[in-house]
Amino acid sequence: MTDRYKRLLREVRECTDALQDGGIILNSAHEIVWFNSAVTNLLGLDPARDRGQRVDNLIRHPDFVAYQEDPEGEVVIPSPRDPERHLAVQLVPYGKGQSLAIIRDVTRQVRLERTRRDFIANASHELRSPLTVISGYLDALAEGGELPESWEAPITETQRQVDRMTTILSDLIELTRLESSEDEAEYELVNVRELLEPIHAEFSGRSKSPRLELRLDAELALLGNESEVHSIFFNLINNAVRFTSEAGDIQIQWRRDGAVAVFSVADTGIGIQEEHIPRITERFYRVDKGRSRETGGTGLGLAIVKHAVQRHNGRLSIESQMGKGSIFECHFPETRVASPRSPQRVVVN
Numbered sequence: 001m002t003d004r005y006k007r008l009l010r011e012v013r014e015c016t017d018a019l020q021d022g023g024i025i026l027n028s029a030h031e032i033v034w035f036n037s038a039v040t041n042l043l044g045l046d047p048a049r050d051r052g053q054r055v056d057n058l059i060r061h062p063d064f065v066a067y068q069e070d071p072e073g074e075v076v077i078p079s080p081r082d083p084e085r086h087l088a089v090q091l092v093p094y095g096k097g098q099s100l101a102i103i104r105d106v107t108r109q110v111r112l113e114r115t116r117r118d119f120i121a122n123a124s125h126e127l128r129s130p131l132t133v134i135s136g137y138l139d140a141l142a143e144g145g146e147l148p149e150s151w152e153a154p155i156t157e158t159q160r161q162v163d164r165m166t167t168i169l170s171d172l173i174e175l176t177r178l179e180s181s182e183d184e185a186e187y188e189l190v191n192v193r194e195l196l197e198p199i200h201a202e203f204s205g206r207s208k209s210p211r212l213e214l215r216l217d218a219e220l221a222l223l224g225n226e227s228e229v230h231s232i233f234f235n236l237i238n239n240a241v242r243f244t245s246e247a248g249d250i251q252i253q254w255r256r257d258g259a260v261a262v263f264s265v266a267d268t269g270i271g272i273q274e275e276h277i278p279r280i281t282e283r284f285y286r287v288d289k290g291r292s293r294e295t296g297g298t299g300l301g302l303a304i305v306k307h308a309v310q311r312h313n314g315r316l317s318i319e320s321q322m323g324k325g326s327i328f329e330c331h332f333p334e335t336r337v338a339s340p341r342s343p344q345r346v347v348v349n
């Protein structure tokens with residue numbers, strides 16, 4: 001071992017030991033050159049047995065294997081030693097052609113996140129029943145015709161607010177369901193044309209809607225979960241309509257792009273400032289809260305879209321120019337592309 005190498009090793013050891021993180025040095029063939037003592041505890045590796053082995057022979061989780069091929073950010077996987085423990089693994093280039101895998105125990109964060117999600121899901125479900133009762137009484141009051149005239153406006157406004165709360169709760173329930181499902185979406189044949197045409201007709205039929213044009217490849221279908229795909233289409237088209245003036249145009253497309261399928265909604269609406277674009281898929285992030293609320297927004301639509309697209313192994317891209325308009329595109333990989341007449345693909349895990 002050269003002095004330089006020894007020095008590097010010492011530095012890595014000091015860094016990783018101080019943080020109680022695991023550190024594994026891998027050569028260019030992804031074989032283990034060295035690891036610190038925390039790795040034995042976190043992953044159950046044995047220095048005598050496992051040095052020289054390919055790391056993906058020891059960490060076989062498919063998410064890690066996929067991450068290793070395209071290491072961007074970090075990946076969270078269950079520990080091969082104890083599936084109740086969760087580890088975040090980050091690969092960083094190190095030395096000549098080598099890489100360093102840094103492994104952190106994130107079990108506490110994962111559990112906290114799960115508790116948060118369960119809490120939101122439970123609270124939303126609990127709130128739904130009393131809201132249904134309130135809504136029922138309000139409807140009965142409004143239809144009864146026995147109220148003094150001065151009560152009509154407050155009752156109508158209360159109905160509007162109850163409807164808003166109901167929509168927020170439905171969106172919260174949908175989002176937590178999407179966030180907590182660890183599997184990818186199923187591979188059922190979704191006839192995109194049959195989903196898109198009614199949505200297009202619904203929005204086109206509304207008064208004060210911008211002009212909506214739908215262009216679709218009727219021979220192109222998707223393999224996925226129909227209700228989630230509907231949610232993606234509806235939310236993106238609904239947003240385009242809400243943020244575009246009556247005089248504007250909206251182009252909805254469902255097309256092939258090489259091997260992938262693309263759903264895109266382009267509007268000539270208000271646009272989004274560049275600095276907001278990376279954040280608008282976060283829950284409750286709105287550029288203009290007032291406008292979002294006035295137009296019936298919950299602040300959850302794009303978070304739902306992003307998760308639903310990810311569950312279909314796809315990617316959401318957003319381009320926008322202030323005052324010119326925005327383009328939202330969902331790219332679905334080849335594995336999700338089908339033709340409407342093709343038989344259902346059956347996936348056996």
Ligand code: ADP
Pocket residue numbers: 235239240243267269270271272280281285286287288292293296297298299300301302303326
């Ligand atoms: P909201 O219910 O507020 O629309 P979303 O999650 O759907 O929530 O969108 C988040 C925010 O992103 C919106 O409040 C708005 O500021 C911005 N946004 C979304 N779609 C568009 C669009 N087509 N044009 C301009 N801004 C948009």
